[in-house]
Amino acid sequence: xxxxxxxxxxxxxxxxxxxxxxxxxxxxxxxxxxxxxxxxxxxxxxxxxxxxxxxxxxxxxxxxxxxxxxxxxxxxxxxxxxxxxxxxxxxxxxxxxxxxxxxxxxxxxxxxxxxxxxxxxxxxxxxxxxxxxxxxxxxxxxxxxxxxxxxxxxxxxxxxxxxxxxxxxxxxxxxxxxxxxxxxxxxxxxxxxxxxxxxxxxxxxxxxxxxxxxxxxxxxxxxxxxxxxxxxxxxxxxxxxxxxxxxxxxxxxxxxxxxxxxxxxxxxxxxxxxxxxxxxxxxxxxxxxxxxxxxxxxxxxxxxxxxxxxxxx
Numbered sequence: 001x002x003x004x005x006x007x008x009x010x011x012x013x014x015x016x017x018x019x020x021x022x023x024x025x026x027x028x029x030x031x032x033x034x035x036x037x038x039x040x041x042x043x044x045x046x047x048x049x050x051x052x053x054x055x056x057x058x059x060x061x062x063x064x065x066x067x068x069x070x071x072x073x074x075x076x077x078x079x080x081x082x083x084x085x086x087x088x089x090x091x092x093x094x095x096x097x098x099x100x101x102x103x104x105x106x107x108x109x110x111x112x113x114x115x116x117x118x119x120x121x122x123x124x125x126x127x128x129x130x131x132x133x134x135x136x137x138x139x140x141x142x143x144x145x146x147x148x149x150x151x152x153x154x155x156x157x158x159x160x161x162x163x164x165x166x167x168x169x170x171x172x173x174x175x176x177x178x179x180x181x182x183x184x185x186x187x188x189x190x191x192x193x194x195x196x197x198x199x200x201x202x203x204x205x206x207x208x209x210x211x212x213x214x215x216x217x218x219x220x221x222x223x224x225x226x227x228x229x230x231x232x233x234x235x236x237x238x239x240x241x242x243x244x245x246x247x248x249x250x251x252x253x254x255x256x257x258x259x260x261x262x263x264x265x266x267x268x269x270x271x272x273x274x275x276x277x278x279x280x281x282x283x284x285x286x287x288x289x290x291x292x293x294x295x296x297x298x299x300x301x302x303x304x305x306x307x308x309x310x311x312x313x
Contacts, residue, residue, distance in 0.1 A: 025122060028129070030259075031137040036289060039136070046122040046142075046151040050080040050109045059109065067094035067107035083107035084235040097235045126157035130164070134260030137289055138165055142253040144276075151250065165257030166267030170275045178208035178243045187243065193233050195222035195241035211241035252276045252283035 030040040052059050052070035059080060060069050069077050079085050079094035086093055094107035120128070132138060140162070151158075152172065159169030180187050180198035187208065188197050195214075197205045207213050207222035214223055222241035223229055229236045255273035258266075270287040 025119070025142065026125060026253075027141045028125075029139045030132055031139070031289075033135045033137060033258075036137065042128065043119040044122045044125040044128075045119055050082050050107065052078075053081055054078065061109065062106075065092050065106070067092045068109055069094050069107075079107060079234075080109065084232060087230065087232050095235075097230075122151060122154055122158075126154060126161045129158070129161035129259075132259040134263070136259045137287075138257050138259055139285075140167065140253070140255040140257075140273075141283075142170070144250060144252045144278075144281075162255065162257065162273075164262045165259055166261050166271030167255045167257040168273050169255075170251065170253040170273075178210055178241065180208055181206065189243065193220050193236070193240070195220045196243055197222050197241075207241055208243070251278065252281060254283045254285040256285055256287035256289075 025043055025045040028042045028044070029038060031037065032039050050059075050068070052072075054070065054072045054075065056073045057070040057078075058072075060071055062068050067083065068080055070080055071077050077093075082096060083094045084097050086095055092106055096105040096107055129138075151170075155169070155172040159172065162169040178187075178196065180200075182198065182200045182203065185198040185200045185206075188199050190196050195211065196208055198208055199205050205221075210225055211222045212225045214221055214229070220229070220236070220240050223236075224239050224241060227239035229239060253273065253275050255271075257271045257273075258268055261267035261271070268289075270289055272285050272287060274283040274285045276283045
């Protein structure tokens with residue numbers, strides 16, 4: 001997060017570094033209203049903390065090319081939450097499944113504050129934003145979340161806090177209700193590794209809206225359109241056609257706003273935001289913020305020492 005000319009940097013989070021190996025989340029930077037000097041910055045993890053799903057499971061940290069695993073008493077090993085067992089239970093054993101075109105990652109434990117950075121969990125982000133002193137300019141940034149995180153759980157509260165600053169927040173996760181296309185068709189709910197299908201009177205079965213027939217009309221028969229099946233039952237489960245599916249909105253996001261401005265209907269014209277849905281795209285926001293006025297003003301009516309500040313991810 002820096003001035004447009006690159007002369008001043010205010011915050012930087014390297015989300016591929018050793019201390020934030022899976023650091024999806026939001027960066028928040030606060031500025032002094034009179035000087036535009038940075039007064040505080042905070043990072044909020046939205047990545048779900050990995051843990052063992054079975055009672056008594058022992059989390060086993062690994063290194064090298066071996067993913068973390070869970071050792072279960074009296075039962076086979078499995079993978080921590082957010083990770084999937086590889087096909088044939090072969091090395092590297094547990095992986096974080098990524099979208100098509102993005103290489104899968106080794107399963108590693110994610111904590112809220114890796115290496116003592118002072119980062120906080122996203123569950124407290126809304127209350128943090130609400131506590132920023134009124135009138136203080138605020139910049140927000142989020143990288144695309146290639147791993148589904150916990151944002152959707154707290155999106156309503158976070159977006160309400162952003163709106164109080166004059167910011168339109170990123171889209172919240174949505175639920176899609178699926179239905180059959182042909183008249184008289186019967187929606188057939190399935191379980192296990194069988195996707196939902198539509199039974200059509202006097203015609204072959206097909207798939208509900210938003211789902212596609214698998215290659216060769218073979219199991220699992222109907223998958224969510226645009227997804228890729230790997231043959232791993234655990235990894236493929238989210239991609240099977242189901243009547244209610246959650247659509248995560250995890251694209252890049254940047255914004256500028258002013259704390260508390262909506263309460264007095266005084267949100268500035270420079271309050272702005274940008275959201276990009278595709279994981280390969282970046283978001284960028286710019287704001288020209290006037291901190292003082294004097295005899296020498298530019299075409300915006302700003303004192304000439306006021307600068308243009310940009311946030312980019």
